[in-house]
Each structure stands twice: as structure tokens, then as C-alpha cells.
Amino acid sequence: MKRMTKGWLALNKSSLVYDRVANGMGIVAEKTENLIHKLFYQWGLLVVIVGFLLGRAMILSELTPFVLPFLAAVFMIKRERAGVASISLLAGALLSYHGEFIFVLCAIIGYILIQKLVTKFFDDPVKLLPYTVFVTSISTRLLLVFIIDGSITNYALMMATVEAGLSFILTMIFMQSVPLVTSKKLQHPLRNEEIICLIILLASVMTGTVGWSFYEMSVEHVLARYLVLIFAFIGGAAIGSTVGVVTGLILSLASVASLYQMSLLAFAGLLGGLLKEGKKVGVALGLLVGTLLIGMYGDGAANITVTLLESLVAILIFMMTPKEMISKLARYIPGTTEYSKEQQQYLRKIRDVTAGKVEQFSTLFQTLSQSFQTGANVDPSLEDEERQFDYFLSQVTEKTCQTCFKKERCWVQNFSKTYDSMQNLMLETEKNGHVKDKVLQAEWKKYCIRPEKVIDTIKQEHSSYMVNQKLRKQVMESQKLVADQLLGVSRVMGDFAKEIQKEKQAFHNQEESILEALRSVGLEVGHVDVYSLEKGAVEIEMSVAFDEGHGQYEKVIAPMLSDLLSETLMVNSEERAVYPNGYSHVTFVSARRFVVETGVSHVAKGGAWISGDSYSTIDLGSGKHAIAISDGMGNGERAHFESNETLQLLQKILQSGIEETVAIKSVNSVLSIRNNDEMFSTLDLAMIDLHDAHAKFLKIGSIPSFIKRGSQVIKIEASNLPMGIIQEFDVEVVSEQLKPGDLLIMMSDGIFEAPKHVENKDAWMKRLINELTTQDPQEVADVILEKVIRSGRGAIEDDMTIVVSEIKSNTPKWASIPIYKQTRTMRKKAQ
Template identity: 25%
Template sequence: MKTGMLSYKNLGGYGSVVQQKGKGGKANAILDYLNKTSLIILPAAFLLGRISLLGGLMPFGIALYAATLGLNINRIMISVAIFAGMLTTGATIQLYTAIVAMLLFNAINIPFKKSLGSPLRIGIIAFAGVLVPEMVLTYLQGFLMYDVIKSFINGFIIFALVFVFKNVLEVLGNPSRRYSLTNEEILSIAIACALAVGGLGSWSILGVSIRNILCIIIILVFSFKTGSGNGAAIGVIVGTVISISSNSSPLIIASYAFCGLLSGILRNMGKIGSCVGVLMGNALLTFYTNGSTEVLVFLYEIIVSIVIFMLIPEKAMDSVVAKFDKSLAARGDKKGYSLRIKEITVEKLNKFSQAFGEMARTFEEISETKAITEKHDITAIFDRVADRVCKDCSLCAHCWEQNFCNTYQVMFKIVEKLDGKGWIEQKDIPQYFLERCERVDEFVKAVNNVFELFKVDMVWRSKIGESRGLVSQQLKSMSTIISNLANELNTDISFKDELENQIVLELTKAGIKNADAVVYENKYGKYEMTLTYRGCGGKRSCISSVEKIISDIVGRKMVKEGSECGLNSKTNTCTIRLAEEEIFKVITGVARMAKEEKHVSGDNYTFLNTGDGKYIGALSDGMGTGHKACMQSKATVNLIEQFMESGFDKDTTVRLINSILVLRSTDDSFATIDISVVDLYEGEVEFCKVGAAPTYIKREEYVEIIKAASLPAGILSDVEVELIHKKVGSGDFVIMLSDGIIDAFKDCQDGVKEVQNLLQAMDSKNPQKIADDLLDAALSHCPRKEPVDDMMVLVSKIWRPK
């Protein structure tokens, strides 16, 4: 990644404090400077000055000195710290090389003093600055090829390390950057820390190597908190630096890497598991390579490291590791509480779905008892008639006890007559029963009365059974909705960590402070992101620049969702959502007219962008005209809008609306449903039609008719939903209309075909004009130019911005 020079103002104001202070405050300014920078950089410079490799090369201090060029850091103090470190190792010739190289470096940079140097230029100058004194020494020593190669190697190492130390100094100079580090910066910091630890050399306390202890602690911390992969990587870096900066065997690299790997694998056992992993890794690898039990790192050094590691609080380790491992910072703990909450939520939703499903089955079973109920209630007719007429009759015992079978046969014959005629007369009763019965007139009247009550009762029972079936459908729909929500929650969201880091880095470079980003890929494969940063005070000047920066990074056109400002005035932070810009746009025109002199139209419509790349147009025609039809269609349109915007699928939406219309009242409550859903990314349209008039797609060459045969919603308790898919392109029109438009062309042989011909003849590109012209054409075919029914035309133009 390209590394730019930090401007003076971006370095935390270390030097500006001194310049702004008066004479009386210079001591405080110097103390403030030392507290902020020297506490880290000066000790690091001293340790880096101590490291030597390849038989006497000491390039690390010179590279650090070169990397400080252009930064607000006292370079004299840095050079003194480097020289002091070199002197502690007894360096003489290397000290001469460093002094001359630094002087030449400053001299070559004099022409560029007023400009900030790029890492490439600084690296080249540093390479040239160190090569001159090295070649002079090589000449004095006989100009051996070995010395020439060693001199070039020294220069190349310094050239490469300039980029490493530049990354580290950039992070140190901008504290807010420490929470959005790139992979290059993390690697640079790891190398710099490992080099600084290597500078400790053979220093020891009571025979225990400080360098080895720090290396083991670093491996333990990172493997324990971030896993085996990062633990092994840290082990490789630490082992490599220790190996090349000391007389240690190269096997130390494998030892540290293997220790980090096993420590990370056993971290599920806690700190003790990670410690056992280090012990096992070092012992096993040493025994395998040497064939003995002598460890590469002394056992007592590992034990001391383990004791210190066990005493370090986990919060302290999290605060350090989270700066390098963003996934750990986002997770916040190693127990996965957020994952557990997700699992509990999904489990609860699935249980709710099962409960609604069971309730739906129960209502469905209850609603299917009509046949059994009818057989049972036929005998109830006999009991009621006998109770009303025969109970106090003197011949009751004769009819219902002595001649029970004959009486029941008569009653069944009477029921047959009732089923055919709906009532009975005396002539419908068998003659032998008439001759025996003393209350024939009362008997006929009672039978007719009870049967009438029975029919009313059966009608209401049928209504209740139908209502139970509709409730069953609604409960099934609710079960499906909750189940789909559980599945959606249970889907692993693909967060883009690398992209988040890059976005925060670029926003910070652009001067947008305290930036944070959350980027993920939705189920449609499109990027969505939430950005938080310090606000601009409501001026909205940041939106265009943020959209441009994000679009350049992602490689896709990203736009802000909604038009409102995301500023929180209390915290002065902005929170905005960005989504991929839709490929297609839709603009809609509407024309409608109520029947005759009525002020209210029975046709209603809606169109909206759901925000997930879908554009919905919907039209509903209520039964009849006037206020009642308007209320029916308005309720249907409102439900479509609410359900579709909430993410319900079209099948569930239509079934719920149908069941609501059926249950709404005892009166007939019918309404057509006509829905068109445009995919603004793919250019596809999905049509859902329930009792609706045909829809037309006007293309450049021809007009296509979309129609489906079905009854309006609210007539039948169950409705069949047919979905039709069509492809559209830029410049196409989707024309939805009510049946009042088609009915206006009754004088034509085929009204549907006539509308198609009219649309084919129109050459306007304005959807509102097409809607107006079609309505005017329909009116011109009506008697006395007055509409015979409510009329509505909804025209949506689909176009692709260039």
C-alpha cells in the first residue's frame, strides 16, 4: 500500500507546543514532548543501534534516523540514542559508518528541505548515504568482492527498513490511527517491536535472558488471544529477528513458530493450556532436531515467562491485542456472547413459528367437521319436534315407544321432502301417520319452524368453519414469516474487515476524523455499510466527499440512503448508511377519474422504493363505485404497502389480504390486487394479479400484454396466486390500469387489443402524458364522454442513467 508523508499538523502537535509556548513555558513544552514521543522512540533507537548481523552490519539505527526525516521529531536526540546503543556493543567502524552516513543523508536532502519526502526518495538517499562510507572502507581494506557485496546488502536492508519504520512512525504520530491499522502497518509494528527486543542482546537478570522472556510472553499473549494462526506468525517474526540479530541457531525460528502454534491450539483450556503448548512445542521440536532433552530456550526462562504471563490481566491483553486484531475488538470476548444471543433468538423464533403452525393445524381440523355436524343435527330436528308437539300428547307413548321404528321412518321421509322443497305440507306426510296423529297442523308447523332454524344454524356454522379456515391461513402465514425471519437471522453475515480498514484509513487521510465503518454483503450480493465520523455541524458538506471516497475504494457507486442528515447534535457525530446505487431508475405517472359525479374513486394505488433494490407499483379496484369501493381498495393498497415494505413475499401478502377481506364483514367485500415489482439491479419485473385487468409492457418495438385469470380477493377463502416474470430494459414502460379503462372500449371488438394498439401508437417518453392520453382515449369511447366506471392508469417508466 502507498505510504504518504504525514503533514506537520497530523503528528499530534508535538513540536507546535514548543513553538506556541512563551519563554516561561519552554520547560513544560519539552517535558510534554518527552512524554509523548521520546518515551517510545528514544529507547527504541537505543536498542536498534545495538543490533548487528552478518558479521558486523548495523543498519537498523541508520534506517530509523532516515525514516524520521520530515517528521516533527528531534533528530539530534535520535542520533545520540543510536550512537549510544552502538557504543554499548563496542562498535567502532560501524560508528564511523553511521556518523558519515547520517551527515551525507542530511547533506543530500538540503535541496529538498522545503518538501516532504516520499519513502521511496528517502530510501534511495539513505542507500546512497551509507554506500559511500562503506565503499571507502572497502577500498582501504583491499576492495574484496565479499566486502563490496556486504556493503550493498547493508544498503538494501536500510532501503527496505525505511518503509517499515515510516509505517510505524505514522501510526505513532496519529493516535486515532491505532484503531484502524492496515496489514502492512501491523506487520511493520511487529517487525519493529521484534527488532527492539533483539536489541536487548544478552542482557540478563540473575542469568535469565530478558530478550527470551519478552519473546515468549509476546507469543503467549497473541496465541492465547488470537489463535494458532496468529501465534505461529508472531513466532516466525520474533524467531527470525532474534536469529539474524544474534548468534542463535536458525532452529529458534521453528521453535518459536511451533510454540505459538501449539499454544493457540490449546488456548481453549485457558491460560494453562497456552502455557503447556509453549512447553510442549519447545521440548518436542528440540528433542526431534537434537535427539536429546536439551531445550533450545532454557526451561527456567520459559517458566519465568509463564509466571509473568499468568499475572497479566486479560483486560490488559485485550487492550493491546485488539489494536492489531480488529476481529477480536469487534467480538469483545472469547466466549462468543453475541453468537449465543443470536442462537437464542433464532431458537425462540423457531419455537414461535412451530406454535403458530400448530395453531393453524388445529383451526384447520376444526373447520373440516361440517359433514359430521350435519348427520348429528338431523336427529336433533326429530328431538325438537317431539319436544314441542308430542311431549304432552296422549298418544306420545304409542308413537315414540310402541311404534318407534314406524315413527322414525315417517320422520326420515319428511326430511327428504324438506331437503327437496324446503318445507312440508300435510300431503307430504304418509296417510297412515295422518290418521293416527291428533296434532297434524301443529306437527307440520313445528317441523317447518325447526327446519328453518336448522338451516340458519347451518349457515352460521358454515361461516364459522370458513372463518376458522381463514384464521388457519393467517396463522400459517405468520408461521412462515417468523420462520423466514429466523432463517435470515441465522445466516452468517459476511463482514468485510479489510475493506473496513481501508475505508477508515482513506477517510482519515481525507481529514475526516474519528471515522469508523461497518461493511457487509447482503443476501443479494450487494455492499451495505454504516459510517460514523465527526460531523460537519449539519452543513452536509461531507456527504459528497464521503460518497466519492467510498465509491473509489469499493469500485462500485455507493450512495447515501435517505435525504436526512445523520448528525447527532449531542455527540457531534454523523452516522450514515450507504448502499450500492441502483442500476435502473423508475418514474411514475398517474391519471384517474371517478364515475359520473361522484367525488370519490373506487380505484386506489401506491408506488414505493422498498430500499432493497425493489420498486413496487400496486393498484386495487374496489367492488362497485363510491365511498364503499374506495374504502375496500384503500385498505387493500395500505396492506400491500405495509406488508411489502416490511419484506413479506408477494404470495403471503396476497393470502393475508384475501383472508382479511373475507373476514372483514358479513357484506360482500371484494377488491382486485395488481402488483408489479421491478428489480432495479437486474431489470426484471414480477407481476402478481388477482382479479385485475391486464397490464401492458410498452417496449420500443411492440407492446406486450400480461394477464391472469382469477377472481378478485375476498370472494373465496383460498386464492391461487400466479406470479409472472418478465425482463425489461431502459426506456420500457409498465402500464397498469383498472377494468374501467377496458370497459370503456365496449364499442370495439376487443377492448384489451384496442388498448394495446393505442399504446403502440403513442411515441411520448413521458409517463404522465401516456397516462393522460390513455385516459382521454378511454373517455372518448364512453357514451356522452362520461365514464361508465371508475378509471385509473398507472404508468411507470424504467430507465438507466448514463
């Protein structure tokens, strides 16, 4: 036991030591990284190194076009580093092999002077920067030639012009690439142009290493191949071969003996990019194969051993390069996995920020709703009623008892009796409008010396008291309505925030399977995007060749997808020829289990043109379907305006996602506030869920609806006042489970109340519906309207509207087309 305890303690000590060492190494690594960043970016060491190498660089054996563009770019982008850049350029020129120190010194001085003149006389010196560099370069070079040789030959003029022209171009290139090496963190992904500019800058820097060698191996060759390895590993064959061509071209200009390097680097970049799936080993193998194949020809054949050793050294450095450094660079190269992750992370951050803002607004509206609800839900307590009564009595006594000489006897000596007596008078006045009780009146006359004045004052103040109480109640009702509306908005915004935060799942395998299956039968499909494979909520988008209106999306593609996913799909939307290649954008979604077919018949009072009734069928999305009838009070244009306005308001609020009851209360609030001439409207609303055929009925002042199910007729009714009469009311919701084949019959009061001779209109309407011999919704509506009009001997005494909807199981037009049975497991893989 003691041995086990000692062993356990030793193990704990060793783990603690390991954790401390690991933490210490992590801290050291972090401090080292921070120190490197401080050296290179804050202290400008990177500018010093680049400037030194560019100061040494030369092309065509006599031109130094890199000095002025680099100085100008640093001067414009990071002016505080201009002095360091100038010193490093001069140091590079002083220690170089080309002997152009005087030209570099004069060019730097000349650029500073000309740049000051340009800044003084022009508003935008950045646009003129290439021209400033061109003028400085050509004037400095020609001036030195004239001083040294005494004359300027055509050859000297030509070379000076070429050098100035290269400086002109390099200035524009360096203006894009210098920020990439002077900034600690790039602010955006690199465009293709910026990548090329960066490669040109790096290749130009490498030319500063011309002449450096160890064990007969050239430093510029090793660095160039290392650069090709890095970019081939990050960007693939396209980027790798491009980097090889650009780097080889610039190195061949710096040293004619390195002309074959362009072919070697380009071929190595191409092979390395093609073999990047083999990780670093594959890219390195590409460089070795390219070195062996190209190195056997031209000038490289004589030194194949040295060339191979240069490639091996470059591979060694490449293998030692930290993975984190390569990943950081890959984030800014379009097309790489790291770039995609960086973009997704950025989009996720934007999405989270947006969702957070929406949630904040949702919480704000919820808090406001609670504050209004708190005031609205406070019931008038006994203490509050006594306070209101005391305020009422103070108004009465101020006009009566304050000037009475018996005030002290009544309100000091006999306070309780006086208070109770006046309270009884008030209650009697509130009950009958005046003091009707003779006994109470006689007792008061015995007690008070001004009885009539007090009673009259109580009558006057009581009317004001009742008005205040009514206003107070209305304010509380309005607070509750506002609270409900704010709570509805809060819920909508909360749901919206959740939708924003939903991430698109990755269905790469399923997308490839669908694409392969569709293309295998000859369909021209560009791409497939699967957004959801959830049962009943499938959503797939794709680009397909335009079918000239033959309906192949509905007749061919949707049935194929239905077989692949074992679920019926249908075309939801189609945008023709939206892509540059003429392809159409088509969206496929899960077919709903039920559909609603609607028929409508209506007629205005007396056969007029304008009816006071309005109806609407609304597709609310998410598988919900609404049917509504509104009957404006009266007839004619004004009644039609009221009923139509009710439905328009309701449709907009429902489509925003607010709950049905809150939507109706909101519409009622608007109408009650707006109506000053007692124009009211009824509302009959049915909300049908097309996924399970469950229906909700909300009836505001409307007559019953009926459901015909075979030989059975079901009555749906609720009791609510018409909209706009009062500001606060409770919406009664009636639920009913519909079945396939059901007929939902909704009508206005003009239909239901038309037969004047009938006492039991419910039984009469049920018998009329039960005697129908057709199931077609339009025919049912026409037949009922005709029989109702005939029952009144052809007289149309009110606006009549009837809406008949049949609930049907959704049977697809086209059967599924079986293909690739093995792909039917896609949904299982996704789950």
C-alpha cells in the same frame, strides 16, 4: 503373522496406556486448579497475602497509608473476610521493618468503632467511607504522637495530614481494585480507570516486599519488572509504559534508592509493548534493552550486574507463566485479541438466546396454526351429517312425538320407516322451502295422526338448522384464515431468527484493500466495514469526509467500488456529519438489474375532488417492488376511505415480510369483519422482483391488466370476488416474466368499462394500447385517460385511475473508475 498381531496388540496397549495417562493428568490438572481457586477465593488466602504485604508496606520512610483503605474496602465489599484481613494486616505490621504495629492495631480498632457510628447515624456509609478512613487515620496518628511525644509539632501534623490524605485517595482506588482480586471471575471487562487502580493496588502490595532480597537481588524489583512484562505483553506499549510509570512511582516513594526504577520500568514497558509482535521473546528483549540503557545511568550504574540479573529472573518467571493465565487476564483488557473474542462470544451468546426465543415464538405460532388448521380442514363426514340430522330430529320430536299416544308404535315398532319418512320431509323442505311433493305428503298423512303439526315444526326447526350449519361453516373458515395468518407470522419470525444467527464474516483484507485504494486517490475515508460480498447482495459501510453536497459518494466512490468488486454498486443511504469529526456515514449496496418507472393519471367521477380509487407504489426491500390499485364501492369520500384503508393495510402487512396471498387474505378478513353496510373494495396488485423482472399478479375483483411488449399486447386476468364480501376465498396468482422495455398497464373499472358503445372491451383496449406511439409511462397514462374520456364524449361516469410502469434495465449514471487492478481479486479471496 503372529509377530504382526503381537505388535498390533502392543501398539494398542501403549495407546491405551497413553490415553489413561493423559486423562489422569487432565483430571489432576483440573483438581489442582479447583484447589487453587478454593484456597485463594473461598478460603481467603489471597486476602491474607495481600493484607500481610500491605501491613508491611511503607512510603516516605514513616507513612503507612495502605492499611485502613484495604481494611475498609474489604469490610464494605466482602465483610466476612474483614477479620482475616485485620489479622493479616497486623501480622504484616508485626513482622515488618517500620515498627508501626501499634499504629496499625489502634487504627483498626478506631476504624471499627467509627464505622459503627457512621452506619448507625447515616443511611449510605459507602459514600462516607473515604471520610471515615481520613478521620480514623489522622486522629489515630495524632493521638499516638501526642501520647509518645507529649505534644504535636507542625511537622507531625503535616505528615499525619499527608498520610490521611493518601489513605483518603487509596480508599477510593481500593474500592475499585479490591473486587478484582477477591472475585473468582470478573463480571465485566476492565475500564481504563479500573486497570490503573489494579496496578496501584499491585504496586502497593509490592512495597510490602521492600527489604526482601536474595543473592543481592531485590524482590520488589523482580516483581515490578515481571508485572511490566505481563501487561506489556497483553496490552502493548500504552498499557506497558503506564504500568511501568505507576509501579516505578510507588516503589520510588517506598524506597528513595529505587527512584531510577520508574524510568527503567516505563522505558521497558514501552519497548516491550512495541515488540509484542515477537511474542514473549520480543517483550523480554524490550526489558533487557531498557535495563541496559537505563541501568548505566544514575544509581543503577554501580550495580549493573545485579540490575541485569533482576531482569533475567523476571524474564524467567515470565516465560514460565502459563499461557492460559495470561489469556484469562487479557480477556478483561480492552484492545486485546482475547478481549475481542470474549466480546464476540458474549454477543454470540446474546444473539443465540434472542434467536432461540424468536424460534420458540415461531414454533408456538406454527403449533397454533396447525391446531386451527386441523379443525378447519376436517370435512363434514357422513357420520357427522347423521349426528346433525339426529339432533335436528330430536328437536322436532320433542315438540311433536313426545306428547303423542302412538309414540311407541312409530319410534319403537317402526323406527326405520318413521326415521326415513321424516328425513325425506326434511330434504323436501330444504329443497323447496316446504313439502311440495303431494305423494310424500299423502303418505305422511296416512302414517301420522298429526301430519300438519310435524310438517310445520320441521319448517321452523329447519331454519334454525340452516343457521347453525352456516355458523359452523363460518367458524371453520375463520379457523382456516387464522391458521394461515399464524403460519405467515411463524414463517416471518423463523426467517428473522435465521437473520439474527447470521454472523458477520471477517473481511479484514478486503476492508484494508478498499481503504488503501480510496485513500490513494486523496479521499478522506475514516473506516470501511464490509458486511457482504455475495454477488448481487454486496453491502459496504464507511465513514467519509463530508463533500459539501458535491455528490462524490455517487460519482467517485461508488464507481471505484464497482471496479474493485467487478459489480455495479450504488449509494443506498447517506447520513451527513454523524461522527464527531464531521464525517458522514454512507452505505453502498449492489445495484438492482432492473428499475421501474411509473406514471399515473386519475380523475374522479364528474370531475370531483375526491376519487373512490386509490393507488400505491411500495418498495418492499430485498429487491421487490409492488404496484397496487384499489377501487372502493361507489364514489366519493367513503369509497376513497375504503380503498385507501385497503392499501394501507396491505402495505403494512407486506412490509412485515408476510407472503402476498396471506397478506391479501388478512386484509380481506379485516374488511369482511368491519363492513356492516356492504362497502367493498377491489384490489389489483403486481409484485415485481427487480433482480430478474419476474412478476406476480393478484387480482381481487379487479379488471384485467395489460403488458405492452413492442407490437404485442398481453392480457393478465384472474377471477376473484371483491374484498370484504366473504371471509374465505382462494387467491388466484398469475405469474409473468417481464422484459426490459415492457409497459405494465393497470387500471380501475372506470377506465375499462367507460366506452359503453363497445361490446368487446378487451379488443378495444388492446387496440388502443397497441396504437400508442410513446413509451414514456406518464405520457401513456395521460393519452389512455384522454382517449377513454373522449370516447364517452367528455362524460366521466365513474372514478378513473390508470397506472403505467415501464421495466428498464438499470444503467448506472457513472461508469466504473479503474484503480489498483490487483485488488480485483478481493472477492476470490473472500470466497
